[in-house]
Amino acid sequence: MAPPPSVGKKKNVEDEEWSHGYRPRRDAVRLITKPGEFLVRATDMYPSADIVISAMDDNRKMVNITLKSDAEGWFLGPANERKTPRKFPTIVDLVDHYRAKGLSRTLKLTQMAIRPTWMIKHENVIYEQKDQLGSGNFCTAYKGKYTLKDGKTIDVAVKISLVAQAAAGLESEEAKESRMAMLREAQIMSFYTHENITQFYGIACDHQPLLVLMEFCAGGDLLTHLLKHGKNTDEKEKMVYLYEASLGMFFLHKKQCVHRDLAARNCLISNQGVIKIADFGLSKGIDSSDNKKEDDGSSKNKNGSNAQVPVRWMAPETLLKDAQGGPAYSRASDIWAFGVMTYEVFSNGIKPWPEDPVKYVATQIRKGNMPKLPESTPSKIVGLVSEMWAMDPNKRPVMRQIAKEFNTMLKNSTSSSSGSTYGPKEMTLNKINGVSRTAFFVSGVVGGVGHRRFLLIVVLCSCSDSMFNKVETSGGGPKLRRTQGSKGGKRGSSLRESKNSVDK
Template sequence: HNTLCCCCHKSLQSSCQTPLSMGFSRQEYWNGLPFPSPGNLPDPGIKLRSLALQADSLPSEPPKRIFPTQGSNLHLLCFLHRQSKEGAFIVRDSRHLGSYTISVFIRDKRNMEATIKHYQIKRNDSGQWYVAERHLFQSIPELIWYHQHNAAGLLSRLRYPVGLMGSCFPATAGFSYEKWEIDPSELAFVKQIGSGQFGVVYLGQWRAHVQVAIKAINEGFMSEEDFIEEAKVMMKLSHSKLVQLYGVCMQQKPLYIVTEFMENGCLLNYLRERKGKLSKELLLSVCQDVCEGMEYLERNCFIHRDLAARNCLVSSTCIIKISDFGMTRYVLNDEYVSSSGAKFPVKWSPPEVFHFNRYSSKSDVWSFGVLMWEVFSEGKMPFENRSNLQVVEAISKGFRLYRPHLAPMSIYEIMYSCWHEAQTWLY
């Protein structure tokens, strides 16, 4: 699933030939896909969105200097444990003169037991620093910066540095309440429109006249830090094919994320409920909308990591927008290595994810191919008769999804090119 670029064509005729080219530069595989434009209808959320002040942007480079946290190691570790935050960390003096150790607070996802893991910062013969030997850096600040964005051999990313007084820098650093906090009294709940492990989604009204979706997060489903992390990602995104954030409510429980309302709901349900009634042209425009949103994410150095029909929403005018940014990550070099044991959607993932926990814009392209398959199969489950383990084994051997009966060969070629390592077929 290398970068993919397709020459445009104007029809959906199955006899149409669609040349494919491999090995193009970044972003090109999202551009020029042979989708007829459904028209760029005005998005009512954009004007409202433009009135909101923008969140602070992510720093583009690591700090120039870093010092070990001061204090005895015993006291520092006590401070770290007291924080009880997944990914809280300190850089401290090692027992070996002139070397340092990173200590990270970890909570086991299965039994929630807490522990502190220690990683020695090592130096090779070339003078490069590393924790995981595959990732080498010219300085310790660069190493820390990288692992704040990637676990890459650690059990957790370095998420919250512990300050000099033993307290974590807040998860809300760079998160401006006055810009994004919505007063709950300004929200009116109309009706429940969805639910899941995360909590409940309501149709609501903001300030009596703006229709919104209100996502109420169940206590215990995600920490406040994870909630803020998802909100921070959404604050930095503004595109007509991405669901737009309006604000958050954090001064009460449950926590609320307030977004634009999409009248036709989840794309997966939309496809299943209208089986046999959607034209091929409309199915193709669905894929184009998603493609445009994904190109924007890739261009701005974000990896979605959970692209699927269930995580896209449909407007009243059948415009598709990508949603659910809980797994989305900002990346420094088009690669994100997740911590071992992290959950991921197996049937939408390429081999490097389930073998090496390695994500990139290319793994999003793979998922996009599976989403296209979902669209042209009108909402079928990929690999519907196989367990996750069987899917891992099949994909690793080169098997791929079959051509849906609604997909012309030219469209299947695009789909299949997203999984281009394929050598055999799965029927």
């Protein structure tokens, strides 16, 4: 789809702080909270996007004014102009005029809702079709380049809506949902910065196609690595994978985010060989009204949509419809999925019930008949996974406990009387083209991953335990004090859940 005809030769609407590109009405309602606030956005109408001014009038009523254009310029839609409409060469000229004069006696444009920093410009992103990295439910990913504000260029993964590219006629609901899913994922990711979460750089949404920019991870996904090198990967290295993934999930859960699609395929390997949680297309923030306990996994999210769901990784309670008609996803269901991912890691990438149909698999999960872990799995991990697969969600361990258990197991398995440690030289991660892991254990804060300094994932010294123990009680449950690498903000936007039983 071509960009909306909103850019005149004189002034470009995409340069304005009040221009928010493609954003749904519900976002405008959330952002505009007092009389006089406004923003300009594009809607999902096909074949050409409508441009809308969203504002709040003096009576605290939300008003959405659709703009029109013809050969003579831009003007307010018929519902807002009783006489011959006044026309302007660009949207910027139109908005500037009504900011000065007001739209009506009760509707003024006095304060703009500032465009978020994660909305970036298409012109700063380049990619080529030959550099495709892969594809998923909603999008195709390419390796690309992103030019930062300081002029520096970095490698990124560019995610582009699959359905939007294919749509050549009528705009389908699938196309709309695809773009909305990308926007929601971008909003969620904009809140999270952690060394075990893929770094989000921004989204270009001023016009089609929408582009989501993420950290480029040269190692690809963990599942592919396991299938290729799993047989030559020892148990210590596999525990590192799970420990690093648990740290990422621990961070998400503390931020009250339920991933809902945790699996080896959705963990990426960075250029430095660090495991990072990725693919937040199904993630959902936990509303405070649903948050009964901070860390016991009881906080549930119920809803429905038409997206695909990964049955083999789903907890029993998510396969049962409750009185409200939706699956009960929670942090506890992420814990169950982490158990399934542990099975994947120690089976070298083979998923549970690899040859069985989805319907049979769902029945086994509902009954709690989970498969035995491979014989190579350490006994302590077998015991830990059995706790993750408890039928009662409230009896499953929380992610903080899981991370601490892996930390302890790793320290015990690599320590010796001479004090030597297990080095990275033989790690199969270093067999991946473009990946160089230079530390297996370190005993402090080091640099070397991205642009941040952080406590490297597997720590041999006592400061590792303290990272998990810095908890204080304040009101509705334990609160984690902010530690190095645990920066972040608000919880992410809600995503609708899935109804279809489609396996991956």
